Amino acid sequence: MSGTLALSWRLLRGGGRRGLLGAGLTAVAVAVSTMLLLFAVSANAAFQGRADREAWRNPVAAGEGTAAAAVQAVRRDYVRDRYVTVVDVAVLKPGTAPPPGLDRLPEPGEVWFSPALAELARGLPAGELADRFPERIAGTVGDEALVHPGELVAVRGQAPDSPVMTAVAAADPRTGTAPKRVAGFTGSPTPDAQAYQALALIATVLMVVPLLVFGGAAARLTVARRDQRLAALRLVGATPGQVVAMTAAEAMITAAGGALAGAVLYGLLIPVLTRIEIAGGPWFASDLWPGVPYTSAVLAAVPLLVGLSAVVGLRRIVVSPLGVARRETPPAMRFVRVLALLAALAAVPALGAGAAAGVVAVVLGLVFLAINLAGPWVVGMIGRITARTARGPAGLLAGRRLTDDPRAAWRTVSGVAMTGFVAGFIGFLSPASGLLGDADAATLRLSVPAAQASRLTAEARERLSAADVAARVEVTGEGGRRILAVAVGKAAGDGGKAAREDDGTSGGPARAGGGAGPARADAAAVDRARTALDGLVPGRGATTAADEDLPGVLLLADIGTGTVVVLTVSFLVAVVSAGITAASSVLDRRQTYALLRLAGTPLKVLDRARRAETLIPLAVMGGGSIAVGVFCALPFSVSAVNAGGMAVLLVCVALGFAGVAGAGAASAPLLRSVTADPAPRPD
Amino acid sequence: MNVVLEGSGLVKRFGPAVALAGVGLAVGGEAVAIMGPSGSGKSTLLHCLAGIMKPDGGEVRLLGQRVDTMRERERSALRRTRFGFVFQFGQLLPELPAEENVALPLMLGGVRRGEAVRRAREWFGPLGLGGMEGRRPGELSGGQAQRVAIARALVTRPAVVFADEPTGALDQATGHDTMRLLVEATRGNDASLVVVTHDPQVARWCDRTVEVRDGRVLAGGPARDGRDRDGRDRGGPHAGPGAPGPYAGHAQGEPVTQVLPGADR
Numbered sequence A: 001m002s003g004t005l006a007l008s009w010r011l012l013r014g015g016g017r018r019g020l021l022g023a024g025l026t027a028v029a030v031a032v033s034t035m036l037l038l039f040a041v042s043a044n045a046a047f048q049g050r051a052d053r054e055a056w057r058n059p060v061a062a063g064e065g066t067a068a069a070a071v072q073a074v075r076r077d078y079v080r081d082r083y084v085t086v087v088d089v090a091v092l093k094p095g096t097a098p099p100p101g102l103d104r105l106p107e108p109g110e111v112w113f114s115p116a117l118a119e120l121a122r123g124l125p126a127g128e129l130a131d132r133f134p135e136r137i138a139g140t141v142g143d144e145a146l147v148h149p150g151e152l153v154a155v156r157g158q159a160p161d162s163p164v165m166t167a168v169a170a171a172d173p174r175t176g177t178a179p180k181r182v183a184g185f186t187g188s189p190t191p192d193a194q195a196y197q198a199l200a201l202i203a204t205v206l207m208v209v210p211l212l213v214f215g216g217a218a219a220r221l222t223v224a225r226r227d228q229r230l231a232a233l234r235l236v237g238a239t240p241g242q243v244v245a246m247t248a249a250e251a252m253i254t255a256a257g258g259a260l261a262g263a264v265l266y267g268l269l270i271p272v273l274t275r276i277e278i279a280g281g282p283w284f285a286s287d288l289w290p291g292v293p294y295t296s297a298v299l300a301a302v303p304l305l306v307g308l309s310a311v312v313g314l315r316r317i318v319v320s321p322l323g324v325a326r327r328e329t330p331p332a333m334r335f336v337r338v339l340a341l342l343a344a345l346a347a348v349p350a351l352g353a354g355a356a357a358g359v360v361a362v363v364l365g366l367v368f369l370a371i372n373l374a375g376p377w378v379v380g381m382i383g384r385i386t387a388r389t390a391r392g393p394a395g396l397l398a399g400r401r402l403t404d405d406p407r408a409a410w411r412t413v414s415g416v417a418m419t420g421f422v423a424g425f426i427g428f429l430s431p432a433s434g435l436l437g438d439a440d441a442a443t444l445r446l447s448v449p450a451a452q453a454s455r456l457t458a459e460a461r462e463r464l465s466a467a468d469v470a471a472r473v474e475v476t477g478e479g480g481r482r483i484l485a486v487a488v489g490k491a492a493g494d495g496g497k498a499a500r501e502d503d504g505t506s507g508g509p510a511r512a513g514g515g516a517g518p519a520r521a522d523a524a525a526v527d528r529a530r531t532a533l534d535g536l537v538p539g540r541g542a543t544t545a546a547d548e549d550l551p552g553v554l555l556l557a558d559i560g561t562g563t564v565v566v567l568t569v570s571f572l573v574a575v576v577s578a579g580i581t582a583a584s585s586v587l588d589r590r591q592t593y594a595l596l597r598l599a600g601t602p603l604k605v606l607d608r609a610r611r612a613e614t615l616i617p618l619a620v621m622g623g624g625s626i627a628v629g630v631f632c633a634l635p636f637s638v639s640a641v642n643a644g645g646m647a648v649l650l651v652c653v654a655l656g657f658a659g660v661a662g663a664g665a666a667s668a669p670l671l672r673s674v675t676a677d678p679a680p681r682p683d
Numbered sequence B: 001m002n003v004v005l006e007g008s009g010l011v012k013r014f015g016p017a018v019a020l021a022g023v024g025l026a027v028g029g030e031a032v033a034i035m036g037p038s039g040s041g042k043s044t045l046l047h048c049l050a051g052i053m054k055p056d057g058g059e060v061r062l063l064g065q066r067v068d069t070m071r072e073r074e075r076s077a078l079r080r081t082r083f084g085f086v087f088q089f090g091q092l093l094p095e096l097p098a099e100e101n102v103a104l105p106l107m108l109g110g111v112r113r114g115e116a117v118r119r120a121r122e123w124f125g126p127l128g129l130g131g132m133e134g135r136r137p138g139e140l141s142g143g144q145a146q147r148v149a150i151a152r153a154l155v156t157r158p159a160v161v162f163a164d165e166p167t168g169a170l171d172q173a174t175g176h177d178t179m180r181l182l183v184e185a186t187r188g189n190d191a192s193l194v195v196v197t198h199d200p201q202v203a204r205w206c207d208r209t210v211e212v213r214d215g216r217v218l219a220g221g222p223a224r225d226g227r228d229r230d231g232r233d234r235g236g237p238h239a240g241p242g243a244p245g246p247y248a249g250h251a252q253g254e255p256v257t258q259v260l261p262g263a264d265r
């Protein structure tokens, strides 16, 4: 075995400049694949990490009969257009392990700020934020308890009998959880975090499948170039075992180098990647570092997969020593491939918005693979049509080449086809941003018990005027729950929209000068009002309609970001794979190209043929897979198609097309150089 | 003899190695065999004559026109229109059927595809390739593939056909058959032939043999006997594709046919 390895190493090094170039192409392909694979793996681990770090803020009530260690209440407060997560903790059992991120159990009257909150509280006037936390600042919430570095979190110590700890459930579960008696500060992942994990999983499938296809193609590249040499070895009597071992070893040596380079590249890229904002904030570098086990697993798996793929590609040569020496009319691709795609597509309507994320991921993966199966068939078809209708030599060459090796042509365009699928799928799904109108950001609302409505209204007016906030306070709503509405920026007693449905505590027609637009209010004044009203109703903060829309706004932004990330990854794969396959096809055919040029064939014709070879299937397959992607998105489509988003995605796809075309054109100098040899010989 | 192609004082160096040390060779409507030991400079001479390489010294003229001073683009066009090439192997595009391989040079010259394929097909019968029009190079035997290559070299009706060990990859019997077809077909189409070969028997079908050694021409002389050794005459291909190609009187000036012996058009 070591003899085989040594021989493979010599073959690899002795391959000459072009042989090394070929190995280099494979290494680059593997490096890019590894880098993106690590990213895909890390993205899942990163969301997992976020979910874990957030879990303690989603308290699980202590079981019946279990002694509670503490009471915990979580509330979502707002400052400017950001969340502040306020966690109130009352310790019942001394000696309980402190909450994550805290060095000790909080005492009543103490508060811990996350670093970002501490900074913001210092930066804003006290009346806008800091005054909401009159407690003594006892420390900083550690990173291990924060979803992201910019998160605003406050942890307060409370007495078990304080009003906050005995408050009733909030009207809206999204704004917080009622005080719970907990056995410890562990909790469970929030539904939001789980949703993000599911989305990350789907995004991973969308990224990893093309990556694997690309990696396999890269591996077969090594084989394609080695075909002749290995067939020769086989002819001189190397056993199939030796040939297989040598090929696998050669591919794996190359791949190991590429994988290592990819891991280093990924490491260098982490600082950039951490800046991608999802769910309101960027990432910790540690989130995106997949850790030694995952990294070594990827570093081990990639060369193995490449080696395996190379061996599979070798089958032909091993079966017959003449293997590739003879070029025959290839059997046409079987139609079964298309049937596979149709079957996979037939499963799509069974999906729906209610389908489990795992099932969606599996079906998407299947459609992906089916596209990859059907691709060569369609390319072969395109080739036959092109060849039949071609007038000039370039079209004829392109068509015949497509028909001759549809798989190779497919490898060049599969990346963009896959991206087209992703773009079609996400593009159709992205909800229009216009769905969320301009919500009222100036009217704070606070639900109050009906019995205390008038007392609280009076106190609110008092607090607001003490804080020097001009606002109109009124009570709306029926029954036991009333809403205290505070229109910031309007003179007290000034009528407004909210007054129309009110109970008559105030009235009067709206005044034109009274701030006609409901949303346009001084954000600082709103925050002063929020701060003034803080604690008016224990355990509850005043919110505007815009605050309540914030999750939706963030989700939309995240879908946009996710789309851009997934598309960027796919395009990278597509462009790199197009460049590499184009270059390697020049290398593979250098003798023929050189002889053609020698006989006076203009390079222009060869270049045009190579361009047509890529662009024709690119256009057809790219368009086709966008359509398939849209079809797959149909069952999930909940809203009208987002025309703007679709346009952006189409621009992205067009850029991808241009990238692939450019990557193909980049191999033109290579063609020039390999055909410059006046006496081409097969190597 | 009407000289069609002439190289004189050709010098070619590869670094310190001298591949050609002042070679002269004139070809005029005849078949010339270039012989000599391995590494003596035969291929280099052929490449210089065919405008594939620029010699370091000396000149090459086609019908009096300097070839060696042309720019690559012009030489490329010249190779495409006035020369034909047959190599040892590998010049056929594996994914094109035989007839399209033959038609390709015509299409490169602007002939419509249907017409080009029709004219290409005319070569198959005379070359003994009847019924193989639709086969891929991989589905042909070595000798058949070389005959397709011969058709491809001649389909544009070139002034000179260059062949570098065209039968080197074939067994002797097949090689001889192929070689004779090459010689006869070029003659039948009024083209000159420059062929590099190691096989003295192959050289016998040519009109003349040039011996190259260490980059110099040793001796030249007519082959002992040639065309009629087996009583075969030069029928065959030229009878088939009768229509003159688009290059029969190409822009370079005087129609080649005027200076070629046996011009019957």
Ligand SMILES: Nc1ncnc2c1ncn2[C@@H]1O[C@H](COP(=O)(O)OP(=O)(O)OP(=O)(O)O)[C@@H](O)[C@H]1O
Binding pocket: B014, B017, B018, B019, B036, B037, B038, B039, B040, B041, B042, B043, B044, B045
């Ligand atoms: N591209 C090149 N670079 C360097 N030296 C070269 C090159 N091509 C040819 N030579 C050298 O020039 C000399 C003549 O080579 P050439 O190929 O013309 O020989 P040949 O007569 O065709 O040999 P053979 O019968 O083996 O084909 C040789 O010594 C060869 O090593």
Ligand SMILES: [Mg+2]
Binding pocket: B042, B043, B044, B164
């Ligand atoms: Mg030679």
